[in-house]
Amino acid sequence: MASQIISAFGAVITGVFACAIYYWLSDKLLQIILPVRSGDVRRISANLKTQAAIRPWLFLGPALLLMIVYLVYPVIATFILSFYDRSGGNFVGLANYKWAATDAQFRQSIFNNILWLAVVPAACTFFGLVIAVLTDRIWWGNIAKSLIFMPMAISFVGASVIWKFIYEYRGADGTQIGLLNAIVQFFGGDPQVWIAMPIWNNFFLMVILIWIQTGFAMVILSAALRGIPEETIEAAVIDGANGWQIFWKIMVPQIWGTIAVVWTTITILVLKVFDIVLTMTNGQWNTMVLANLMFDWMFRGGGDSGRSAIIALIIMAAVTPIMIWNIRQASEDRGGH
Structure with a gap:
């Protein structure tokens, strides 16, 4: 352990000095x-402008290079790989795409992902918003928030192990x-194999992610609620609005941008969900999702790099537009304040 800490510390120091x-x-x-010493004023001015244009790219160069190596190149390589067979050595054209369109397990994984997308982001955002509002009204609200946020400190695998004991049969x-x-x-009821119950087992797995991510939604939405001007709430009270009307017609519209960002952030996480399904069911009993299917095709049974590449591209295609919208929405919110 000590040697690992020393190695990590040394790597950080070396990286900082190298940068x-x-x-x-x-x-x-x-x-x-591009010297700027005394001489021709026009040349000095031109060199200063050129320096100002080049310097940011010099500083961004290492980051851009790493982004190309670790993001752009893998995407291109994965796209090319999707046209090859399981070994990645023989060109098979659109055969992998035809497989994806007709495979029953692939369709089941798509259905499960859609089910997760329909339930988890909505539940996390709703519970997070309700808890944020309620905890602001009680004296022990900060303690409650700490307890609700605590699962965020647990890894998905650790949380799954905890819930595996809850569902144990x-x-x-x-x-x-x-x-x-x-x-x-x-x-007086009969014990059940909860994680093997068709359809319902997916919801039992979703509970784990909802338990983890509700704390995240609560913290972000609580901060947004604190930013609502008191004048608007006071004006609504004077006009005779009740608590329900204040919540839905005054508070929610003013933080709608933040709600959307929280929703889409959790949506991106759901599209990449992997650890929970792997730990709890390993994709059995019709609980397979796209990330687990990709893992199975890539690393199990000899591996099939072509089919796993198809699934990776589908996940990326689903995540990218949501991520772009999320970044733009967050930028607009920051610009508005």
């Missing part, structure tokens, strides 16, 4: 190539250690 040296050397080189005649089955048995 500082690069910026210093590149700036010096720019000044040598030990047979009809066994002692139920799963919390949910213990409660059902206490009230």
Whole structure:
């Protein structure tokens, strides 16, 4: 552990010094190539303008290079790979795309992803908004917010392990250690294999992500609610509006941009959901989602790089427009304030 900490610390120090040296050397080189010493005023002015135009690109150069290497190139390589067979060595044209259009498991994964998209972002945003409003009205609201936000500090795998114990099933005649089955048995019901129940098991998995992400939605929306001018709420109270009307007609419209950003941020996360399904069911019992299907085709059963590339492109195509809209919306909100 100590050696790992020392190695990490050394890597950070080396990286910082390397960046500082690069910026210093590149700036010096720019000044040598385009000098601004005494002489022709026009030339000095032209060199200063050229320096001002080039310098930002010099400083952004390493970041742009890394972006090309780790983002642009993989996208292009994945697109090309989607036209090749499982080994990536033989060109098969649109065969992988035809497979995606006709494969039952692929369609099931699309359906499950749509189900997740319909439930999780809406539930997280709704619960986050309601909790943000309620906790602002009680004296122990900050304590409640801390407890609700706490699952955000847990990894998806860790959260899944916790909920696996909640859904645990030990047979009809066994002692139920799963919390949910213990409660059902206490009230006279029969224990169930919750994560194997068709359709419903998807919702049981969604609960885990809702439990984690509600805290995120609550924090962001709570900050937005605090930014609402008190004058508008006071005016509504004077006009005779009740609490429900104030919430829906005064508060929500003023933070609608923030609600949309929270919604789309969680939507992007849902499109990439992987850890929860892998840990809880490994995609069994019709719980497979696109990310898990991509993982299966790429790394299991000998691997099929062509079909996994198709799934990766579909996930990227679904995430990209939402991400672009989210960034623009966030920029507009910051510009408005």
